[in-house]
Amino acid sequence: MSGHSKWATIKHKKASLDAKRGKTFTRLIKEIVIAARSGGDPDSNARLRTAITAAKAVSMPAENIKRAVMRGTGELEGGQIDEIMFEGYGPGGAAIMVSTATDNRNRTVSEMRHMFSKQGGNMGEVGSVAWMFDRKSQILIEKEKATEDQLMEFALDAGADDVRDEGENWEILSAPESHHTVLEALSKAGIPTVEAEIAMIPKNLVEVDAKHANAMMKIMDLLEEHDDVQNVYTNADFGDEEAED
Structure with a gap:
């Protein structure tokens, strides 16, 4: 399974700097606000569920998430994004x-x-x-956390399309609608993720x-x-x- 652009790896190396200046939280809060416009219930709003999952993965306080959802639904001001x-x-x-x-x-x-x-x-x-990109679920896993065979077993059985070598990480690609099913399979297998999002993947x-x-x-x-x-x-x-x- 060959890798593609190294930008996912390069981008991840910069993530700690982003976290220090608060950019990661700001980005995720905006995404929650936007997603919540289509409804504040993550069980029926896949985009909101994805955003909240990503926010929890970086230890965003529950109160911050709640306020962002309320901004998106109009219960609080500040949702004009x-x-x-x-x-x-x-x-x-x-x-x-x-x-x-x-x-x-x-x-x-x-x-x-x-x-x-x-x-x-x-x-x-x-x-x-x-037109040069496909919208896909993209999940990154540190190589030391799982083998390719393990990911093939858990991720592909859960509906993932491919597992790729992305340098320091394994990259799991799936259709957007399979994003949460694959994440749940990895979680049940005890395999932590570096990053999980719906991304634009180059063809x-x-x-x-x-x-x-x-x-x-x-x-x-x-x-x-x-x-x-x-x-x-x-x-x-x-x-x-x-x-x-």
Whole structure:
């Protein structure tokens, strides 16, 4: 089972820094607020259930989760957040998708456009690169926590599509509707997850040569660090050497 882009691994290495500055909590709270607009009961709202599961995984206090749900359902003020997906190309021609959640649409559009152009990328129209990705459940497992055979047994039996080698982690890919079934199977097997989300997975990879690798990494870093950005996806293949830098 071959891996794809190393960005999932690179992104995870930066996660501890995000947690220190509170970005992880902020991102998850926004996702809960948005998800709760479709209903505050996680049993009947799959997106909300996924968001709450992710929040609990990083030890978000129950009161924070409750307030975020109430903001989304309108029981508390502060639920006016727009979702905007930006699409474009980075240095070297690899595709980038940027999921944002903002309370100021005009500001975010302007800043995203500026970041793409300043770093040698090009922001495209809606749909310009989305066709290069599939919406999938993505679950990362540390290799020391489980073997590939164990994951094949528990995850694939629970409905997962594939198990891939992602460097330091195993990556389990499933259809979005199988996300919770696979997570429950892993939990029952005592296998902890590094990250679990509904993500945009590239269908094919675009190799980024050494000339453009650093610039591509830089634009990805800057996008990840922006306050309005929820997730960044790419079909860039940096290779082992660039991933370790």
